[in-house]
Amino acid sequence: MSRSSHAIINLSSVQSNLQKLIALTNGAKIIAVVKADAYGNGAVEVAKLLEDKVDLLAVAFLDEALALRNAGINKTILILQGAHHADDFDQGENNQFIWIMHSYWQLDAYREYLSRSKMPPCAWIKFDTGMHRLGFPINDFNRVIDDYGDIIDENSAIVTHLARSDEPDQSHVNMQIASFLKAIEKTEFPLCIANSATSIRFPHAHKNYVRLGIAMYGSTPFEAADNPIELTPVMSLHSQIIALRTIPKGDTVGYGGTWRAPKESVIATVAIGYGDGYPRHAPTGTPAWCNNQIIPLVGRVSMDMLTFDVSGLDDPQIGDLVELWGNKLAINDVAEHIGTIGYELMTRVSKRIPRHYIYPGSPENKGNK
Numbered sequence: 001m002s003r004s005s006h007a008i009i010n011l012s013s014v015q016s017n018l019q020k021l022i023a024l025t026n027g028a029k030i031i032a033v034v035k036a037d038a039y040g041n042g043a044v045e046v047a048k049l050l051e052d053k054v055d056l057l058a059v060a061f062l063d064e065a066l067a068l069r070n071a072g073i074n075k076t077i078l079i080l081q082g083a084h085h086a087d088d089f090d091q092g093e094n095n096q097f098i099w100i101m102h103s104y105w106q107l108d109a110y111r112e113y114l115s116r117s118k119m120p121p122c123a124w125i126k127f128d129t130g131m132h133r134l135g136f137p138i139n140d141f142n143r144v145i146d147d148y149g150d151i152i153d154e155n156s157a158i159v160t161h162l163a164r165s166d167e168p169d170q171s172h173v174n175m176q177i178a179s180f181l182k183a184i185e186k187t188e189f190p191l192c193i194a195n196s197a198t199s200i201r202f203p204h205a206h207k208n209y210v211r212l213g214i215a216m217y218g219s220t221p222f223e224a225a226d227n228p229i230e231l232t233p234v235m236s237l238h239s240q241i242i243a244l245r246t247i248p249k250g251d252t253v254g255y256g257g258t259w260r261a262p263k264e265s266v267i268a269t270v271a272i273g274y275g276d277g278y279p280r281h282a283p284t285g286t287p288a289w290c291n292n293q294i295i296p297l298v299g300r301v302s303m304d305m306l307t308f309d310v311s312g313l314d315d316p317q318i319g320d321l322v323e324l325w326g327n328k329l330a331i332n333d334v335a336e337h338i339g340t341i342g343y344e345l346m347t348r349v350s351k352r353i354p355r356h357y358i359y360p361g362s363p364e365n366k367g368n369k
C-alpha cells in the first residue's frame, strides 16, 4: 500500500452502540439507517453486520436499496424518500422493499402499479407535523387513510420526523409529537417517530419503530454533555506526515499565504485534503491528533494535503500517523471547529479513501479500546 490515508471502520463499535440503543429503546423495533453508504462507513459491510440484529434496514432512495440487494443483502429495506418516479415500483419489484408514501402522486402511482403487478401493498405513510420537508399534512390523516384503504393496511406504519430533537429546548418536539398523536388517536397503526436524537432523549416517542443512524456510528447527535449513553466512535480517519520543514518567523504557509508564522515553526505536511472529503473551509486551528497530542491545522486545505504546526511535538518524524478524527479525537469536536456536524464529515469522506474494517471478535479490537 503506497498511500497511508485510510479510514478504519470499527464494526464492533457499531454493534456495541446498537446494543446500548436497543437497551434504551426497550422493545421498539429497530430500523438501522444505512443511507449515504452508511454515513460513509460502508453500507454493504454495515448491512451485513446488522442484517440479523435489526428489524429493518433503511436507505434514502431506490438505487441505494438495489445496491444492497446486488451485494447480497436480503433484509427488508425501508425506502425513506419513497419513489422518485412512478416506475421505481416496477424496478423494485420482488425485492421486499417498503415504500414510504409522502405525496399523493406516489399513492396514485403505487395503486396503478399494484393493479398491474398483483403484488401485495407494502407502504408506510409519512405525515408532516412541523418539519415541513416531506409528508402529508397531519390534518389530512383521515382523508389519506380513508381514500387509500386499498394500499394501507394494519402493517402500514405511520411515520413522522422531528425537526428539533437535538436541541435543549423541547417545546417544538413536544408540539410535533402532540399533533401527531392527536391525529392518529383512535387508530391502531404501528408508529415510527424517532431518529437517534429522539430515541435517546424522548422515551415517549419510541413507539413501535425507531430509526437509528448517527448514534450507531458513534457520534452524538447533540451536545455530548447531555448524552446518557456512551457511544464509541466507528470511523477513525488516518493519514501520515509526508514532509517536515522549519520556517522562519513571518513566513506564510500554503495557498494564499493565509497563515503567517508568529515565530519560527515546524510545519508538517499530511497526505490528505479536500479531494478526500476533508472540508476545504476547515480553518486554521482545526485540531488533529499526532503522537498523543493535538496539533493545529495552519493555512489552507489543499486537494491532497494539509499543513499542521507541529512545533509543540517532541520529535515529529516523516511517517508519523495523524488522526483527523476518530478514537483519539471526537468527530464532533473537529466538526465544531469547521462549522459543521459529525454527520457531514463522515458522509463526505470520499471513495478515494480506502476503508479498513475491524470485525467483531477480531484481535485488532483490543488495540482500539
Ligand SMILES: *Cc1c(COP(=O)(O)O)cnc(C)c1O
Pocket: 033, 035, 080, 161, 194, 195, 196, 197, 211, 212, 213, 214, 215, 221
Ligand atoms: C437519516 C434519517 C434518519 C436517521 O437519523 P439519525 O439522526 O442519523 O439517527 C431517521 N429518519 C429519517 C427520515 C432520516 O432521513
